Amino acid sequence: xxxxxxxxxxxxxxxxxxxxxxxxxxxxxxxxxxxxxxxxxxxxxxxxxxxxxxxxxxxxxxxxxxxxxxxxxxxxxxxxxxxxxxxxxxxxxxxxxxxxxxxxxxxxxxxxxxxxxxxxxxxxxxxxxxxxxxxxxxxxxxxxxxxxxxxxxxxxxxxxxxxxxxxxxxxxxxxxxxxxxxxxxxxxxxxxxxxxxxxxxxxxxxxxxxxxxxxxxxxxxxxxxxxxxxxxxxxxxxxxxxxxxxxxxxxxxxxxx
Ligand code: NAD
Numbered sequence: 001x002x003x004x005x006x007x008x009x010x011x012x013x014x015x016x017x018x019x020x021x022x023x024x025x026x027x028x029x030x031x032x033x034x035x036x037x038x039x040x041x042x043x044x045x046x047x048x049x050x051x052x053x054x055x056x057x058x059x060x061x062x063x064x065x066x067x068x069x070x071x072x073x074x075x076x077x078x079x080x081x082x083x084x085x086x087x088x089x090x091x092x093x094x095x096x097x098x099x100x101x102x103x104x105x106x107x108x109x110x111x112x113x114x115x116x117x118x119x120x121x122x123x124x125x126x127x128x129x130x131x132x133x134x135x136x137x138x139x140x141x142x143x144x145x146x147x148x149x150x151x152x153x154x155x156x157x158x159x160x161x162x163x164x165x166x167x168x169x170x171x172x173x174x175x176x177x178x179x180x181x182x183x184x185x186x187x188x189x190x191x192x193x194x195x196x197x198x199x200x201x202x203x204x205x206x207x208x209x210x211x212x213x214x215x216x217x218x219x220x221x222x223x224x225x226x227x228x229x230x231x232x233x234x235x236x237x238x239x240x241x242x243x244x245x246x247x248x249x250x251x252x253x254x255x256x257x
Contacts, residue, residue: 014041135179188246214247
């Protein structure tokens with residue numbers, strides 16, 4: 001098992017990438033602190049882990065709120081004794097997010113508060129705990145849209161993920177000598193609720209699919225496997241990267257017919 005004896009905190013663990021990663025990490029021996037604002041989904045994730053013989057705790061935590069982020073880290077340490085892995089994964093894609101001309105300020109603020117400030121707050125309270133544990137791994141979920149301009153406009157989302165990527169690099173450099181690795185996971189378009197709600201017609205889905213060399217949307221479970229690599233000692237010399245898992249989308253100029 002790759003994460004034996006480790007404690008992993010995962011935000012956005014009620015669904016999608018967060019849930020799949022929680023299940024995989026627990027399967028690999030980690031104790032999991034599953035954080036979300038969706039209490040039902042979060043509790044379900046914990047039940048799934050426990051039914052599989054693993055160990056997990058759900059903590060209600062809105063990542064845009066400092067007190068919630070402080071509490072989730074405190075709970076990880078009080079329940080499981082330490083924190084070794086921090087997966088800042090929670091994020092939203094607001095259906096009103098569009099181009100700069102029409103997107104309302106409240107959509108910008110909400111998106112930034114969850115997607116970008118949420119990662120900052122996770123690190124603000126998580127890093128002292130990782131230091132107390134003697135080091136660890138932080139994974140921040142960015143996106144391929146931090147690397148490429150998208151034809152389907154989502155100005156706030158794209159800007160928030162660009163911020164996650166640059167913040168990740170700086171965190172990696174600053175904390176490297178403290179035995180803390182920090183990497184950004186950049187998923188391509190996935191068949192999760194988040195994107196399928198945003199691409200809410202077959203026409204919009206097809207428009208995105210034509211850009212993916214692999215010819216299909218990715219799966220949350222495929223992101224969980226990448227997160228496992230970054231979390232584990234297999235990635236002991238990997239820090240500051242933009243870890244792209246995107247079916248080839250960022251490599252393509254023209255995709256095959
Ligand atoms: P998802 O909607 O299935 O899961 C996101 C989870 O975050 C949900 O459980 C939701 O309740 C939770 N969440 C929302 N706001 C929160 C808050 N304020 N505090 C705590 N939790 C909150 O989506 P997903 O596809 O699994 O997305 C996970 C991450 O991956 C996000 O950061 C997303 O931007 C990123 N991502 C997704 C795709 C994609 O195509 N789905 C592509 C690239 C990046």
